[in-house]
Amino acid sequence: MMDMIETKRLRPDDLPEQEFLLPGNRSCAGCSMSLYYRMALKALGKKTIITVPASCLTVLHGLYHKTSVKMNVVHTTFETTAASASGIVAALEAKGLGDEITVCGFAGDGGTSDIGIQGLSGAAERNTNFIYACYDNEMYSNTGTQRSGQTPYMAYTTTTPHGKLEHKKNMPMIMHAHGIPYIATSCSSYPQDVYAKFKKAKLFTGTRYIHTLIPCPPGWGFPTDQSIEMGRLAVKSGIFPLFEIIDGKMFLSPESERCLDPSKRLKVEEYLKLQGRFKHIQPEHIEYYQEYVDNHWNFINQFL
Ligand SMILES: Cc1ncc(C[n+]2csc(CCOP(=O)(O)OP(=O)(O)O)c2C)c(N)n1
Ligand code: SF4
Structure with missing residues (x-):
């Protein structure tokens, strides 16, 4: 049973020593994307082809002819991650290598939930055989922090100077509606969980989707040692629940289990007050935000 595969209790020395992300890259100080990417690449392993669109991740990869990434990588245009991954899969299948090499698209939240959603939806509907990994820093960071469909309620960005009025687009549940075999959420602050979920995604055939929260110090406005x-x-x-949806059934990850009990959820204010992007937020917004998170947990409960 796929749901019985262990994704918890991994210790750092359970992880493979081989590194595909080399020390030193061009991301900002304190960027949690490096840690996330390092874990994901360890799980994917050498026999992988990656495709990456315009984003902070392209910056991390570096400028030709130097790179910090020891992997086969295609750099593609902003909206084409899933189309590019579909093309790579088709080429590998034509060469009889479809089962041997993992294809993985990595894109930011803008590249995934806004401009890239059409190609992703088409690929998921065909259940094309690749992993799609969205790293979510909740804005278009690479171009100077504009609003995306993943920017949370009331967050400041350069295009929402008084705070965004809408909530995050629920990408994991949109992907769930496509009936794909594996969906997971993760967060760079739990690196072993990131590793385990990529490792587990590899066990499935078809479209697999992993959505990971990536705190971004300059975009969110917090010190670089707080990522x-x-x-x-x-x-x-409970703002960002960690779970997996395996063959249509949802499993809460251990890190989020305590959130099932509303009294054990940390108040959203404790999170919001530490970030410059929420500094203009008023008590009525905080109350509304808390209500929204509590309602979202009622929604999640229906799936468990
Ligand atoms: C069609 C197109 N429109 C706009 C851009 C400019 N652009 C490059 S990266 C980027 C932002 C990417 O945001 P996101 O996908 O969230 O990734 P992040 O930068 O946050 O890592 C934009 C708007 C582009 N390269 N192509
Ligand atoms: S802008 Fe944010 S996500 Fe992009 S490299 Fe810098 S810290 Fe990382």
């Missing part, structure tokens, strides 16, 4: 803490607060407050 891990910020992700943990997002999970502990």
Whole structure:
């Protein structure tokens, strides 16, 4: 049973020593994307082809002829991650290598839930055989922090100077509606969980989707040594639930189980007050945000 595969209690020394992300890259100080990517690549392993669109991740990869990534990588245009992955899969299948090599598209939240959603939806409807990994820093970070469909309620961005009025688009549930075999959420603050979920995704055939929260110090407005803490607060407050949906059934990850009990959820204010992007937020917004998170947990409960 796929749901019985262990995704918890991994210790750092359970992880393979081989590194595909080399020390030193062009992401900002404190960027949790590096940690996330390092874990994901360890899980995917050498026999992988990656496709990456315009984003902070392209910056991390570096400029030709130097790179920090020891992998086969295609750099593709902003909206084409899933189309590019579909093309790579078709080419591998034509060469009889479809079962041997893993294809994985990595894109930001803008590249996934806004401009890239059409190609992703088409590929998922065909159940094309690749992993799609959305790293979610909740804005278009690479171009200077504009609003995306994943920017949360009331967050400041350069295009929402008074705070965004809408909530995050629920990408994992949109992907769930496509009936794909494996969906997971993860957060860079829980690196072993990131590793385990990529490793588990590899066991399935068809479209697999992993959505990961990536705290971004300059975009969110917090000190560079607080990235891990910020992700943990997002999970502990229930703002970002960690779960898997395996063959249509949802399983809460251990890190989020405590959130089933509303009294054990950290108040959303404890998370919001530490970030510059929410500094203009008023008590009525916080109350509304808390209500929204509590209602979202009632929604999640229906699936468990
Ligand atoms: C068609 C097109 N429109 C706009 C851009 C400019 N652009 C490059 S990266 C980027 C933002 C990417 O945001 P996201 O996908 O969230 O990734 P992040 O930068 O946050 O890592 C934009 C708007 C582009 N490259 N192509
Ligand atoms: S802008 Fe944010 S996501 Fe992009 S490299 Fe810098 S810290 Fe990382």
